[in-house]
Amino acid sequence: MKYSIQQYTTALYETIAECKPDQHDKVIQNFIDILKKNDDLHYYEKIVEAYEKYDKEQKGEKDVTITTATETKVDKELITALNQIAGHKANIIQQTNPDIVGGMVIRVEDTLIDASAKTQLDQLNKQMKSEEGKK
Amino acid sequence: MNTNPIIEQLKNQIKGFAPNIEVEKVGTVLEVSDGVARVSGLSEVKSMEMLDFGNQIFGVALNLEEHAVGAIILDDYTQVNAGDTVKSTGRILSVPVGEQLIGRVVDALGKAKDGKGEISSQTFYPIEKIAPGVITRKSVSEPVQTGIKAIDTLIPIGRGQRELIIGDRQTGKTAVAIDAILNQKGQDMICIYVAIGQKEGKIAKIVAELEERGAMEYTIVVSASASEPAAQSFIAPYSGCAMGEYFMDQGKDVLVVYDDLSKQAVAYREISLLLRRPPGREAYPGDVFYLHSRLLERSARLNEDYGGGSLTALPIIETQAGDISAYIPTNVISITDGQVFLESDLFYKGIRPAISVGSSVSRVGGAAQTKATKKVAGKLKVALAQYRELEAFAQFGSDLDEATQKQLAEGRRLTELMKQAQYSPISMEKQVAILYAVNNGYLDDVEIEQTLEFEKQFYEYLETSAKSVLEKIAKEKALSDELNTELDQTIKAFKQTWS
Numbered sequence: 001m002k003y004s005i006q007q008y009t010t011a012l013y014e015t016i017a018e019c020k021p022d023q024h025d026k027v028i029q030n031f032i033d034i035l036k037k038n039d040d041l042h043y044y045e046k047i048v049e050a051y052e053k054y055d056k057e058q059k060g061e062k063d064v065t066i067t068t069a070t071e072t073k074v075d076k077e078l079i080t081a082l083n084q085i086a087g088h089k090a091n092i093i094q095q096t097n098p099d100i101v102g103g104m105v106i107r108v109e110d111t112l113i114d115a116s117a118k119t120q121l122d123q124l125n126k127q128m129k130s131e132e133g134k135k
Numbered sequence: 136m137n138t139n140p141i142i143e144q145l146k147n148q149i150k151g152f153a154p155n156i157e158v159e160k161v162g163t164v165l166e167v168s169d170g171v172a173r174v175s176g177l178s179e180v181k182s183m184e185m186l187d188f189g190n191q192i193f194g195v196a197l198n199l200e201e202h203a204v205g206a207i208i209l210d211d212y213t214q215v216n217a218g219d220t221v222k223s224t225g226r227i228l229s230v231p232v233g234e235q236l237i238g239r240v241v242d243a244l245g246k247a248k249d250g251k252g253e254i255s256s257q258t259f260y261p262i263e264k265i266a267p268g269v270i271t272r273k274s275v276s277e278p279v280q281t282g283i284k285a286i287d288t289l290i291p292i293g294r295g296q297r298e299l300i301i302g303d304r305q306t307g308k309t310a311v312a313i314d315a316i317l318n319q320k321g322q323d324m325i326c327i328y329v330a331i332g333q334k335e336g337k338i339a340k341i342v343a344e345l346e347e348r349g350a351m352e353y354t355i356v357v358s359a360s361a362s363e364p365a366a367q368s369f370i371a372p373y374s375g376c377a378m379g380e381y382f383m384d385q386g387k388d389v390l391v392v393y394d395d396l397s398k399q400a401v402a403y404r405e406i407s408l409l410l411r412r413p414p415g416r417e418a419y420p421g422d423v424f425y426l427h428s429r430l431l432e433r434s435a436r437l438n439e440d441y442g443g444g445s446l447t448a449l450p451i452i453e454t455q456a457g458d459i460s461a462y463i464p465t466n467v468i469s470i471t472d473g474q475v476f477l478e479s480d481l482f483y484k485g486i487r488p489a490i491s492v493g494s495s496v497s498r499v500g501g502a503a504q505t506k507a508t509k510k511v512a513g514k515l516k517v518a519l520a521q522y523r524e525l526e527a528f529a530q531f532g533s534d535l536d537e538a539t540q541k542q543l544a545e546g547r548r549l550t551e552l553m554k555q556a557q558y559s560p561i562s563m564e565k566q567v568a569i570l571y572a573v574n575n576g577y578l579d580d581v582e583i584e585q586t587l588e589f590e591k592q593f594y595e596y597l598e599t600s601a602k603s604v605l606e607k608i609a610k611e612k613a614l615s616d617e618l619n620t621e622l623d624q625t626i627k628a629f630k631q632t633w634s
Contacts, residue, residue: 006202110176112161112222120154128148 005043008035009050013058056091064090067097067105069117082106164188164219165203170212170364171409172221174204180223183263187222188215193244195228195366198410205410207366209244228263230374231256232381237325240342240356243371245378248358249342260381262373266432273438278503279390279447282318282560283311285490285553288512288570289519290475293503294388295436295445299467301452301459302477306489308451310557311475312392313341315449317350318560319390325382326354327391329375332368332398335360348558368402376433379446383435386442391434395451396427400463417462427463428470459494473497486554492519506613508563511570515549522546548578551586564608565594571614572626581633593629601625 003011008031015027035041056063064082066074074094082090085108097105102117162176172194174186186194186206192214198205208215230245233256240249247254275293292298300308316326328345330338338358345351355378359371372393379389393399400423407420415421427450434448452467457478459468468474473496482489504512521542528535529543552573555561569590572578581589597605604625607618614622 107161110161110178112157112159112220114157114159119157123154124149124152127152128145 003038003040005046005050008040008043008047009054012047013051013054059089061089061091062108063093065093065095065107067095067100067107067116069096069098069100069102071096082108160223162204162221162223164215164217164221166217167208167212167215169405169409170208170366171406172206172208172212172215174206174221175202177204177221177223180204181227183227183261185224185226185228187224188219189222190214194221195370196223197406198412207364207369207406207410209364209366209370212364227261228370229259229261230377231258232260232378233258236355236378237353238351238355240338240358242363243357243359243367243374245374258381260377262370262377263429264377264380264433266429267435267437267441271435271437271441273436273443275436275499275503277388277445278500278505278508279315279324280318280322280563281311281315282562283314283488284555284561284566284569285488285492286311286315286475287504287563287566288508288515289492290473290490290495290497291500291504291508291512292447292449292497293436293500294447295434296473296497296499296503297431297434297448297450297471298497298500299450299452299471299474300477301454301464301468301474302489303454303457303479306477306479306482307487307557308453308477309337309341309394311477311488311490312394312449312451313344314558314560316345316354316390316392317348317558319353320348320350324353324388324390325379326350327357327375327379327389328354329357329359329372329391329393331359331371331393331395332361332402333358333394335362344558365402365405368399369406372396372399372430376430376446376448380433383437383444383446384442386437386444388444389446391446391448393430393448393450395453396430396467397453397463400426419462423463424466424470427467431467431470472499486550487557488555490553492553493523505563507567507608507611510614511567511574514574515570518542518545519549522549544583547583548573548586551583552590554587561594562605562609563612564605565597567608567614568597568605568622568625569593571619571622575623575626577626577630589633592633593626596629596632597625600628 012031016024019027035044074092079090079092082092100116100118101121103115103120105116106113160177160179162174165173165175177196180196180199182196182199184196186196188194188208192208192210194206194208196204196206231254235254235256236245239247239251239254241254242248245254275295277294279292279294281287281292286292300311302308316328319326328341330341338356338360342351342356345354357371357375357378359367375391375393379391382389400419403423403426404419408414408418412420431448431450434446436445437443450467450471452464454464455461459465459476476491476494477489478491479489481491522545525539525543525546528539552569572593578586578589604621607621611618
């Protein structure tokens with residue numbers, strides 16, 4: 001029978017959570033043996049990736065990506081606010097993208113808070129065009 | 136100075152601008168393959184919701200799965216990359232509707248395709264809508280005059296009916312539908328021609344023809360050509376129907392031609408297979424019946440309480456080698472209220488339109504026929520049916536008794552009379568007049584080969600010398616005894632001039 005990456009990940013995660021820390025090496029060794037036996041070793045990297053994601057999900061950690069136009073330091077206030085939104089612990093990743101002109105774009109999982117200058121300029125452009133249309 | 140007010144105005148506009156901070160639900164493209172994408176995230180997306188892939192590329196969420204969303208991409212999918220951010224728009228896929236669309240050629244999303252400028256309609260209709268319910272409907276009571284003698288007399292179509300046009304390739308299916316559109320001039324009908332998976336050249340030719348004959352004044356052309364993604368072919372009929380529903384809701388009468396639904400089924404099969412839905416018979420997905428039934432159910436005749444509008448559908452299906460028992464043809468035959476069956480044999484025999492009178496039916500249209508047409512068509516139906524039975528004996532020629540020979544001649548004459556050139560619709564009054572003539576034996580002494588010439592000259596005579604008779608038939612829509620005598624006199628007078 002073929003197992004999916006998600007099934008492998010969940011099984012591994014639950015096994016590790018159930019047993020003591022000194023047994024972890026053995027569990028992982030066994031896991032790799034199973035992968036080998038099932039001829040699924042090529043999944044290894046994807047499983048690691050999925051494992052990290054699953055781990056975060058279980059712990060309630062959320063990735064928060066903050067994109068700014070230039071490199072700036074994120075305010076402490078913003079971080080506390082984000083921690084509140086994210087519920088538990090916000091794992092902040094900072095990015096720079098000159099395309100957004102100014103302001104910032106914050107993405108928490110699949111929610112996107114767009115406060116960039118680019119979007120606002122687009123809105124202004126749209127509004128002025130529609131007013132032109134009315135005349 | 137002239138510039139100052141403009142600058143002031145701009146300043147005011149900029150001052151009055153309150154920027155919004157947008158909070159959106161987004162997802163990430165996992166994989167893209169021919170026209171479909173799998174997207175992760177998008178936690179609150181609805182089925183049939185529009186997705187924004189950026190760069191003016193839109194898609195529609197079709198499969199909502201546990202870990203991902205399967206979406207079709209409506210524009211060029213090669214510009215979508217794995218890892219791109221996808222925004223959900225919160226809008227169910229909808230198209231602009233309204234008067235502005237009349238006379239235009241648009242794509243499946245209602246965007247202008249004819250280079251005559253943007254369409255600035257503020258009203259949008261969702262492309263998928265539940266069909267009008269029982270309480271809102273009324274049975275078919277008014278005719279759609281197609282201007283084709285064989286259809287208007289033998290297989291009449293009513294407003295709100297769904298009449299399938301079916302036949303092999305090159306048998307004149309589109310020609311029948313286009314003739315029906317041309318004849319709607321001045322009949323208070325809005326026409327929508329939906330071209331699905333057709334050649335751009337053919338669509339251009341049709342649009343040019345409609346324009347030349349003044350039919351674009353009341354027609355919308357929705358075009359999803361063969362070169363566009365399958366997703367466009369899949370949604371085009373629904374878009375066309377939504378545009379028609381707007382006018383139906385305004386209490387108007389609408390005629391929608393879906394040319395053709397077999398190509399839509401093929402496009403839907405492609406999408407379904409790419410989205411990994413299980414294939415069924417002929418590899419079509421299990422819900423291919425529902426694909427057509429939910430579209431055609433939206434044709435309706437609303438009762439007066441709901442505005443009294445109607446939406447008539449003329450779906451077209453292409454068969455392979457005359458096989459009407461294939462999967463898609465049988466499905467659509469069972470959904471519609473009858474079919475006009477075109478045969479290639481008849482087409483090559485020179486009987487055009489190549490309507491096979493025996494296999495064509497109209498299940499509800501008879502109720503909508505005008506009294507005058509009904510009266511003259513009754514005899515015609517019987518005579519043609521008898522002719523079909525006797526046709527096998529026709530080869531024995533002179534060995535037959537006189538009565539049979541007479542019946543055969545009558546059948547041949549009527550078959551000849553049912554012929555009609557393309558782009559030459561004939562009004563109801565003229566149809567009634569010529570059929571009255573043939574039913575009452577006025578054509579018995581005319582050579583069968585001369586029938587069409589007789590018909591042509593007869594119409595000319597009616598137009599020039601007996602206009603009052605035509606007007607009376609058009610007005611009364613029934614044949615009174617008085618009108619009968621008048622017709623008799625007119626025909627006799629015409630025959631004096633006919634040599």
